[in-house]
Amino acid sequence: MTKNxxxxxxxxxxQKLFSRFGKQHWWPAQTQFEVIVGAILTQNTNWANVEKAIxxxxxxxxLAPKKLYLLPEKKLAAFIVSAGYYxxxxxxxxxxxxxxxxxxxxxxxxxxxxxxxxxxxxxxxVKGIGPETADSILLYALNKLVFVVDAYTKRIFSxxxxxxxxxxxxxxxxxxxxxxKKDIQLFNEYHALIVRLGKDFCLKxxxxxxxCPLKSQK
DNA sequence: GACCAGGCACATC
DNA sequence: GATGTGCATGGT
Numbered sequence: 001m002t003k004n005x006x007x008x009x010x011x012x013x014x015q016k017l018f019s020r021f022g023k024q025h026w027w028p029a030q031t032q033f034e035v036i037v038g039a040i041l042t043q044n045t046n047w048a049n050v051e052k053a054i055x056x057x058x059x060x061x062x063l064a065p066k067k068l069y070l071l072p073e074k075k076l077a078a079f080i081v082s083a084g085y086y087x088x089x090x091x092x093x094x095x096x097x098x099x100x101x102x103x104x105x106x107x108x109x110x111x112x113x114x115x116x117x118x119x120x121x122x123x124x125x126v127k128g129i130g131p132e133t134a135d136s137i138l139l140y141a142l143n144k145l146v147f148v149v150d151a152y153t154k155r156i157f158s159x160x161x162x163x164x165x166x167x168x169x170x171x172x173x174x175x176x177x178x179x180x181k182k183d184i185q186l187f188n189e190y191h192a193l194i195v196r197l198g199k200d201f202c203l204k205x206x207x208x209x210x211x212c213p214l215k216s217q218k
Numbered sequence: 219g220a221c222c223a224g225g226c227a228c229a230t231c
Numbered sequence: 232g233a234t235g236t237g238c239a240t241g242g243t
Contacts, residue, residue, distance in 0.1 A: 043225040049241060050224085084223085084240040092226085130226050150224055195224050221243085229236080 017193035024192035027140035035141035053083035065106040092128025147176040148191040152198035
């Protein structure tokens with residue numbers, strides 16, 4: 001498929017999603033740090049469960065870099081039970097906090113000033129931060145030009161015949177980033193819309209394509 | 219009760 | 232290097 005053709009398809013799907021669902025206002029959070037914590041907590045987990053954990057941290061005045069940095073892993077785990085996988089996520093959050101203070105003294109601003117490619121490599125070196133979590137942090141917390149791929153993204157574009165089902169994360173990411181206009185707000189909205197479509201319609205593991213708003217796309 | 223959710227690391231072959 | 236498995240709560 002030529003680059004222009006791919007670009008047309010990606011744009012058309014975006015327009016359909018946007019006209020159907022409108023602005024998604026991602027990421028739902030009050031601070032950049034909250035986005036980072038949410039990105040780790042939401043791994044393979046329903047967002048509603050993550051929100052409960054985040055609110056629990058807020059209620060206990062723990063959703064701040066220094067507080068989380070000092071909070072013992074076991075205690076942290078108890079506050080995030082509702083997010084599921086709470087032991088492993090406590091470990092991952094603490095791993096990130098260690099990295100965050102060692103390299104950036106707990107400052108989001110300092111971290112955000114780092115070159116995107118280099119920071120992405122750094123984030124991926126933290127145990128518990130994989131490609132999607134790293135990219136979510138880069139795009140939604142730090143406003144970097146990075147396209148976030150997730151299970152929904154692969155499902156929608158494979159079911160509509162644009163990619164193979166088991167296409168590698170970075171191949172899918174490259175497809176988007178090389179074909180589309182390099183626009184942070186567009187990347188932000190597009191991923192959010194894909195998730196929205198997934199939640200509401202045809203991207204469940206068992207397809208419900210008969211009601212998918214993109215059906216005529218095929 | 220089965221299935222699923224805004225993944226990731228690690229074991230084993 | 233591919234494939235399988237553990238991690239876990241809460242909604243449908």
